[in-house]
Amino acid sequence: MSQAAATSAVSTDPSRRARLAEFWYYFSENRGAVIGLVFFLLLVLLAVFAPWIAPHDPVAQYRDAVLVPPVWQEGGRAAYLLGTDAVGRDMLSRLIYGTRFSLFVGVIVTTLSLVGGIALGVIAGYFRGWVDTVIMRVMDIILAFPSLLLALVLVAVLGPGLVNAMIAIALVFQPHFVRLTRAAVMSEKTRDYVVAAKVAGAGHGRLMFKTILPNCMAPLIVQATLSFSSAILDAAALGFLGMGAQPPTPEWGTMLAEAREFISSHWWVVTLPGIAILITVLAINLMGDGLRDALDPKLKRS
């Protein structure tokens, strides 16, 4: 039945609802993806309602409670469920606020690299010729560097900070979107429906973005989830190297950088921010796998 449903969905363009239902059918088949989605929604809730959920101010320093262990350990206090860091800030509150920064980084970086990548990719794939050559050569140049190194150096030029880190990461991720979009556009360009639209008098802009682009979205969505999680990892890595968010921002990578010296004595300041990063990235990657299975017709029945 899946085959018939898929074909009719493409050719007769039924309501958006039917397509969504079909998508959900495949997505929900993947148990991991659903778990990932649930976790991700929880994280979004945490981020949005952080000021109401967090028990303390994330940058408030409680001088009488420095390096208090989590509540279940000897010496732990109920006021600081996950303990406190070296200057007496509540770990739980910092972790909750950290969700905001990580999801923010993911959204901004993915949006920037997606929009820029789609624009350049569509132009390159649609017009071909020298425009294509120039765009793709520039992308090759960006891809010639290890991504984290280029981002690190860019941040060194722009100045350390979360905003500059996001710009650098978005720039480094862009070529993947350009390549994917270009390839998809090139394979769609010669299809009958595009030719028909052209004959009907559609201009370049309409052909590129209204006719062709919507049919190229599947691989881009999958790549977008992948870069969402990579952006969080890279931003945390830059924070860890001292080039991302600056203290006292409760960003998870920056928290880890500050916690390095307590590695042998106070496990919670080192372990907890890493677990937060891992859970977030894992949830998004689980969703990404589910999206790929649901959107990639080649894998649908395997």
Next chain:
Amino acid sequence: MPRQHGAGFNMFRFLLGRLAVLIPTFVGVSIIAFSFIRLLPGDPVALLSGERVMSPERHAEISHALGFDRPIVVQYLDYLWGVLHGDFGTSIVTKKPVIDQFFELFPATVELSLCAILFAIILGIPAGVIAAIKRGSAIDQAMMGTALVGFSMPIFWWGLLLIMLVSGMLQWTPVSGRISLMYFFPPVTGFMLIDSLLSGQAGAFKSAVSHLILPTIVLGTIPLAVIARQTRSAMLEVLSEDYVRTARAKGLSTFRVVGVHALRNALIPVVTTIGLQVGVMLAGAILTETIFSWPGIGKWMVDSVSRRDYAVIQGGLLVIAAVIMVVNLIVDLLYGLINPRIRH
């Protein structure tokens, strides 16, 4: 042998085609490295002089001596000429040529990366094959679940965690460096494993190995996850092909079907994946080497960024990009050799 002649000819054309793309890319990379120091806020002469205050005459003198008063295009061509003759600049901090420092530190990164990729291949390919054969089973789910966790791992944290558990609590491995300070011998190959063996000092090799274990695991984790996932999906695709079914129908053992018929074809995309890990490795080396104080080019770049040694950043960026481009070219050529389909 007319056929072989044809294949050789195509290989040559393939190489030419790749070079036609590579050369402009290298020029672009060199322009980026060149303009990098000029994009920085402040003027380069003041930057080179560091904290000292300079008179305008002295400034003009240095500016002239370094050629900053010439047109920018001339400066770039001069820079490119230097690069093509092996002059990648001189470190502001150590006053040593960047290229010398690079070759001093590069073997450490290569040694670590090779161990990490071997670790990833040795565990990843069998894991992927087993998961594909036992598809849908508990083993498959456990392996692929673990692979996804590995793929999502913030490796700088993973390194800290391993140091905390293995070096700290269990005291099994040292925390940092390439070899214990007790041992000293001149570098012969630059690879600590080989040099420690050549030195003939008792315990040196063991020390080198124990220093290498954790960094290898940390750097190899993401490639391991990627290779395992890729091997599984490539195997699944191949296992449903007609020729595999034919082999099965002929009554060949599962081992023979999987090992001889399926795996050989499934490995083609896996080899590409392994090749693509080169850049990933170098990016990972930045974090891994920083955590384990591993004296390689990743740590060198991070240190240079924090010391604001712009000459090293500029030179290092260019050398590293050049190395990656050459390695990718070699991978492409090897790929052409094992997969005749893309030669035509």
